[in-house]
Amino acid sequence: MLKTSTIDIETTINSGQVFLWNKIKDHWIGIDGQDLLILNQSPFIARSSSNKVNNFFREEDNLKQILSNISRDKLVEKAVRQSPGLRLMRQDPFQCYISFICSSNSSIQNIKLMLENLCKKFGNKQEFDGYKLSTFPKAEILANASMKELIDCRLGFRAKYVKGAAQAVNSGEIDFTWLKKADYHTSLESLKKVLGIGNKIADCIMLFSLDKMESFPIDRWTQRILLKYYKKIFDTVTEKPVTEKKYEELHENIVKYFGPYAGYAQQFLFKMERDLNKKKWL
């Protein structure tokens, strides 16, 4: 048995990685692809409706080594001290992919709403532990959904991206098993061919579902963090939007500085800065 008790479920869920989770009394229930998951903090219990908890919290990572590695940076060290139980989750790739396409120019609350609508309309109803929830829709279903149905889910301009992205998966053009094995840059280029996916969204998908731990999503918050605390180290960052070219050279320097587990560093820093600004989570 792993030392899972060091995982802080609430902190982890409320760190912007996942959207389809709800707290009911003292435990959390969430949707991960075709599975429903129930998590309880103490005693620590993680159960899946499919009876396989797919190392959802990346239990096989050598956390001690990773944390000590990224904590060479003093601010990361502080962020880790602040949320020692924060973990990266390994999500269902298709759900993660659609989720972050929906995240474009939207808020966490709104993203959650869109995804819940998709589940209700296109998912399969499932009962687990007395809870009735719809799973996340399969690629084939979304690929064949009508634009009206997608618009009705309040996706807005993202509706066409979601449909196209689902079609890419359904046709085999995007193959998550293959992307998991591919290296960071191959995977990145492949994902960016899908309309609606740029560097930031690709990084989120790769970090949260494709085991690319050097992914370091740079969004408004991360940019703010780099500008506020790392102006000296990453001197190309300004308050202006990060262009594609800048994003890529910035990423290279970030990996040089934070190391191959830069994604972990990003997650702790992101959590710290959002909490500091009292931003709402789920």
Place this chain on the structure above:
DNA sequence: TCATCACCTGGAGA
């Protein structure tokens, strides 16, 4: 390669 701009929608603040 870079700078602008539009984009669905819902919620917060003026």
Place this chain on the structure above:
DNA sequence: ATCTCCAGGTGAT
């Protein structure tokens, strides 16, 4: 009430 602005970006020009 009504308006404006913004929210974990991206694509088209």
